[in-house]
Amino acid sequence: MEKLPFNRPSMTGRELEYLTEAVNSSKLSGDGPFTERCHEWLEQTFESPALLTHSCTGALEMAAMLADLQPGDEVILPSYTFVSTANAVVLRGAVPVFVDIRKDTLNLDETLIEDAITPRTKAIIAVHYAGVCAEMDVINDIASKHNLFVIEDAAQAMLSTYKGRLAGTLSDFSAFSFHETKNILSGEGGALIVNNRSYLERAEILREKGTNRKKFFRGATDKYTWVDIGSSYLPSELVAAYLFAQLETAQDVTKYRIEVCNRYRESFSELSDEGLVGLPFCPENCVSNGHMFYIVLRTPGDRDRFIEKMSAEGVMTPFHYVPLHSSPAGTRFGKTHGSLENTDVLSSRLVRLPVYYGVKEHQDRIIEAVRKFFA
Ligand SMILES: Cc1ncc(COP(=O)(O)O)c(C=O)c1O
Structure with a gap:
């Protein structure tokens, strides 16, 4: 594979x-x-x-x-x-x-x-x-x-x-x-x-x-x-x-990536409606350049299982970021203002799907693998 x-x-x-x-x-x-x-x-x-x-x-x-x-x-x-x-x-x-x-x-x-x-x-x-x-x-x-x-x-x-x-x-x-x-x-x-x-x-x-x-x-x-x-x-x-x-070629590449993200979004809208995943949100006054498509799982455990299962299907879906405020350097050099609950919760549940120029020929397989996980 x-x-x-x-x-x-x-x-x-x-x-x-x-x-x-x-x-x-x-x-x-x-x-x-x-x-x-x-x-x-x-x-x-x-x-x-x-x-x-x-x-x-x-x-x-x-x-x-x-x-x-x-x-x-x-x-x-x-x-x-x-x-x-x-x-x-x-x-x-x-x-x-x-x-x-x-x-x-x-x-x-x-x-x-x-x-x-x-x-x-x-x-x-x-x-x-x-x-x-x-x-x-x-x-x-x-x-x-x-x-x-x-x-x-x-x-x-x-x-x-x-x-x-x-x-x-x-x-x-x-x-x-x-x-x-x-x-x-x-x-x-x-x-x-x-x-x-x-x-x-x-x-x-x-x-x-x-x-x-x-x-x-x-x-x-x-x-x-x-x-x-x-x-x-x-x-x-x-x-x-x-x-x-x-x-x-920046305009063409951007258009391509937006199409890739739109296809992911359409494919996972039902999963989102059922509350199984969170999808990226773009406010009405913004236009995204299709840089990234992520999904937010319901728990950190689900996220880890998702990454493992996707990997078994041959699809790499890395997470990020490990929050800076609680990192060794962050606690040494930085200060935290108020609760960072959203940072902690979202960073423990998010994964990114492949988005790059040329990914369209593999998108069916990626979408199928995601659907299989939730089935
Ligand atoms: C939000 C953000 N800031 C800064 C950087 C650093 O970019 P570079 O690798 O070009 O130094 C990155 C790269 O991933 C990034 O995503």
């Missing part, structure tokens, strides 16, 4: 052609012609300056530096997220303050944020889980009332929208991921979108090891030198070449 992986990174266009072009150009380090083309694509799409990074993790670290987080500052974020969201804060000596998620979207519960704000709060990081945007208007209103930065962890939200506006345009700084598990991929990869343009020059410096090299190449200074903290956040041209081919 062929094993069906949870994810299979696929080429969707001219990846090999562009890789060959990059290799033959003898320009392999960062910020060459393919990086430029990716920047143009991102800037046209988001109507804001964009900087490619080696990962979303790197873009989040840059956002934390741009927000000028200092030791002891607090940042409000969900516990139900990938570690990089919190690590970016901790690396600055600041404290992640974990707030619970909504039961329906599994995004930061915007109604709990204001109560978690203290005189030390400096920023809010909203994660758009599964490509469904957090309630950004409310989050931005709270942030402007309390003079806080807003950062979007848009790792999973390329081309998702909120009230007709693209994820990634709804905050001061936003971070995307092009990791191989994402809709648009380059193995590892990411981007920082600098919506708050007054921070662009500093962002360029942080990305180039704390130097004003970018300004020098633009001819705006006669030498380049060390001017600030920073690190090496730019990807090589090989990564950018692969990524540009993916970006060119």
